Amino acid sequence: MKNIAKILQLVLVNHFYKLNAGFFIFLFFALFGVVRGGQLIEFHLGIIQAILGSPLFLWIIIVIWGLYTLKCINYITKRLLEPGLNFLTCLNRLPKKQVWGWMCLVHFEVYFPVISYVIIIITVAIKAHQYQQALIILITNLIFFFASVQVYFTCLQLHSFESFVLKFRISNRVFSKPYFLYPLFFIWEERKLMLLLTKFFTLVYLYGFIQFYEPYRYDIRPILLSVLLIIAAHTTIIFQIRSFENNFLLFGRNLPIAIWKRFMQLFGLYLVLLIPEILFVWKGYPLHFHVVDYFQILCMIIALPAFFHAILYTSIMNGDEYMKVVFTILSVLFFLILYDLGILLFVFVALLAFVFFYFHYYEYEGANLVNGSKS
Numbered sequence: 001m002k003n004i005a006k007i008l009q010l011v012l013v014n015h016f017y018k019l020n021a022g023f024f025i026f027l028f029f030a031l032f033g034v035v036r037g038g039q040l041i042e043f044h045l046g047i048i049q050a051i052l053g054s055p056l057f058l059w060i061i062i063v064i065w066g067l068y069t070l071k072c073i074n075y076i077t078k079r080l081l082e083p084g085l086n087f088l089t090c091l092n093r094l095p096k097k098q099v100w101g102w103m104c105l106v107h108f109e110v111y112f113p114v115i116s117y118v119i120i121i122i123t124v125a126i127k128a129h130q131y132q133q134a135l136i137i138l139i140t141n142l143i144f145f146f147a148s149v150q151v152y153f154t155c156l157q158l159h160s161f162e163s164f165v166l167k168f169r170i171s172n173r174v175f176s177k178p179y180f181l182y183p184l185f186f187i188w189e190e191r192k193l194m195l196l197l198t199k200f201f202t203l204v205y206l207y208g209f210i211q212f213y214e215p216y217r218y219d220i221r222p223i224l225l226s227v228l229l230i231i232a233a234h235t236t237i238i239f240q241i242r243s244f245e246n247n248f249l250l251f252g253r254n255l256p257i258a259i260w261k262r263f264m265q266l267f268g269l270y271l272v273l274l275i276p277e278i279l280f281v282w283k284g285y286p287l288h289f290h291v292v293d294y295f296q297i298l299c300m301i302i303a304l305p306a307f308f309h310a311i312l313y314t315s316i317m318n319g320d321e322y323m324k325v326v327f328t329i330l331s332v333l334f335f336l337i338l339y340d341l342g343i344l345l346f347v348f349v350a351l352l353a354f355v356f357f358y359f360h361y362y363e364y365e366g367a368n369l370v371n372g373s374k375s
Contacts, residue, residue, distance in 0.1 A: 004091070004102060005105065011085060011088075012079055013110055016072075016075055016079075017110075018320050018323065019075070019319060020071075020075075020194075020236055021236060021319070022232055022234065022236035022237070022239075023201070025232050025233075025235070025323075025326075025330070026201065026205075026230070027113075027201070029232065030201075030229060044120075048121050048124050049124075052121070052124070052128065052130050052133045058133060058137075062137075062140050064200075065118075065141065065144060066144060067197055068114055068197070070193060071194070071197050072148060073148050074193045076107070076151075076155075077151060077152065077155045088156065089156070091156060092156065092157060096157075099153060099156065099157070100149065100153050103149045103152040103153045103156070107145060107148045107149050108145075111145060111148070114141070118137060118138075118141050121137055122137055125137070179265075180265035180266070181268075181272060182244075182249060183241040183244050183249075183269065184269065184273060186241075186244045186248075187237060187240060187244075191240055194236065195237065198234060198237060199276055201233065202229075202230045202234075202277060203276060203277070205226070205229065205230070206226060206277065206281065206283075207280070207283070209223075209284075210281075210283045210284045211283075213288075214287070215288070220288070220293050221337055221338060221340055223281070223284055223288040223289055223297065224297065224337050225334065225337055227300055227301060228300075228304075228333060228334065228337065230274075230277055230301075231300075231301070231304045232326070234273070234274070234305060235308055235323070236319075238305055238309050239319060239322055242309055242312040253362065259358055259361065260354075262361065263353075263354055263358070266309060266357065267302050267306055270302055270305040270309070271302055274301050274302075274305070277301060278298065278301055282294075295343065296342065296343040296346065299343055299346040300346045303347075303349045304333075306353045307349050307352060307353035307356075308329075309353075310354075310356035310357040311325060311329075313356060313357065313361055333345075333349075
């Protein structure tokens with residue numbers, strides 16, 4: 001029994017958290033990193049009281065939990081259908097109650113961030129004698145939980161290999177689209193839920209920051225730190241884009257395109273990806289930034305994703321290694337932004353991204369070929 005639990009945690013749960021590490025880094029900083037330690041309890045109690053005191057806010061939170069549930073379902077079902085995990089069908093030889101129980105364990109572990117917060121909210125609601133709100137929260141989360149478990153159970157019981165091959169192929173239809181935007185079409189086709197959830201949470205966070213944070217004097221650093229969290233939330237998407245490029249777009253290296261043009265296309269790719277945030281940040285004008293400072297924000301929004309993309313050319317990294325590098329870079333940038341180095345910081349980041357890109361773009365392919373020949 002212990003071996004089954006370890007296997008399920010290793011191939012399903014741990015992989016889920018690694019794949020969504022950028023999202024959870026963003027969530028952690030948004031909930032715990034932007035508030036002083038002494039005000040942390042008051043901050044979360046204020047959020048909980050707002051949830052319990054406003055029916056609209058309560059249903060918004062329920063919708064967010066529902067979206068997270070869909071995220072879990074989308075990941076686990078796709079993971080169960082991967083050909084490399086066909087061995088999990090051996091669980092079908094167990095009694096159905098046991099299989100259902102193992103799926104409960106899987107969803108409990110991937111849904112745990114919500115469960116822990118829900119327990120706190122229900123506890124506060126009961127102490128405040130808000131039993132109706134507590135009951136609504138409990139019932140909706142039980143529905144989300146057991147519906148998810150039933151989907152996993154059915155997927156495992158009716159397991160059949162379905163090839164999740166890229167839905168759009170190199171065809172006349174695809175060639176009508178700009179070459180440098182192919183990765184975004186892949187994200188939209190194959191990682192749609194990841195993309196939509198990332199955009200939802202980043203835009204909600206940006207709206208909340210602009211709406212409720214009022215600086216006592218002009219200071220661009222808070223909005224820059226918020227943008228830093230937004231880029232952190234996109235790091236998993238950046239890793240998916242780089243993986244797609246490495247798996248499906250190696251032919252592009254043979255195209256007669258100058259290296260500087262390729263780098264500009266990389267800028268263009270992330271400019272398009274982050275258009276919602278680039279436009280939405282204007283809601284912070286003129287309280288949080290002046291027109292001149294907007295160029296600093298724009299430079300940051302474009303340079304950082306390109307930099308995170310470029311470092312993936314330096315070596316062959318898995319998702320875990322990549323997120324450790326990203327977390328280190330984000331921590332350094334956090335303190336550099338506090339020193340208020342201005343736009344020069346992000347110009348330097350863009351130049352550093354170009355250096356990595358210039359010296360490793362073709363070298364990375366060679367490394368893959370060498371590794372392939374050795375294997």
